[in-house]
Amino acid sequence: MPYAKDHKLRTRERIMQSATELFCRYGFDRVSIDQIMHLARMTRGAFYAYFESKEALYNESVHATLRRSRVARLAKAPFSIKHLTALVTDYLNLCDLQHANAPGPEAVLFNEIGSEHAEIRQVYEEAYARMRKILETRLTALARLGRLPFAADRDIIAQKARAILASLVGAVAIAKSISQEDEQREILAAAQRQILEMLGVEEDAGAQPGSGAAR
Structure with a gap:
């Protein structure tokens, strides 16, 4: 079954939401990509399809909110x-x-x-x-x-x-x-x-x- 047209956008937003919650609670150094993807209920391998690095995600998650x-x-x-x-x-x-x-x-x-x-x-x-x-x-x-x-x-x-x-x-x-x-x-x-x-x-x-x- 093909993905909905907005699937990629919604998936990216899930990662952003998970990252924002974890970063704001624990800080950059105490949060891993694995933890972010686990909270988003996704595999680590999917991360780099949406973000270049943890630093890039951190910067975007802070500014986007x-x-x-x-x-x-x-x-x-x-x-x-x-x-x-x-x-x-x-x-x-x-x-x-x-x-x-x-x-x-x-x-x-x-x-x-x-x-x-x-x-x-x-x-x-x-x-x-x-x-x-x-x-x-x-x-x-x-x-x-x-x-x-x-x-x-x-x-x-x-x-x-x-x-x-x-x-x-x-x-x-x-x-x-x-x-x-x-x-x-x-x-x-x-x-x-x-x-x-x-x-x-x-x-x-x-x-x-x-x-x-x-x-």
């Missing part, structure tokens, strides 16, 4: 404290990190710290720059609207964005590296409080700074 990520949705969301802090609470969540079916490509920031692969470092830098730009855009807009307790100054905004990313990535990286669940949760909770305090918002992640009223 940028539009579907939580940070991409943040870029299109209304300008509110709630939408901004949702990014923090989404990422600082062990259940999400361990069990999500479609982790976002920003997970590269958690998994590829210090990678020695030139291609992976480039993807890492692109992911970092992308997240920082979106955060800066959000912070600037909210500061101009008077919803944050600091000025919409370029240097201040840049430093806030860097600090948020450093706290977020560092906390998740540490939490993923230890086995004690109670300590994992304490690390993530402490980082969340630190980030919200940095933004000057209430711990319910939805209040205007200093007001306690939900926005």
Whole structure:
């Protein structure tokens, strides 16, 4: 029986989906082509009919999912404290990190710290720059609207964005590296409080700074 016209496209997408899930969970070095193809329910021999190398697949799987990520949705969301802090609470969540079916490509920031692969470092830098730009855009807009307790100054905004990313990535990286669940949760909770305090918002992640009223 001949294959449907879109068989090759659907097969390629299966490989991409499997790769994205594994790469985002475990990082480039801890994922093999065999594991990717096993998850896709295909043989290793079929891999090279669709991708030149694991590096090429990694690069494509990260970039192909940028539009579907939580940070991409943040870029299109209304300008509110709630939408901004949702990014923090989404990422600082062990259940999400361990069990999500479609982790976002920003997970590269958690998994590829210090990678020695030139291609992976480039993807890492692109992911970092992308997240920082979106955060800066959000912070600037909210500061101009008077919803944050600091000025919409370029240097201040840049430093806030860097600090948020450093706290977020560092906390998740540490939490993923230890086995004690109670300590994992304490690390993530402490980082969340630190980030919200940095933004000057209430711990319910939805209040205007200093007001306690939900926005």
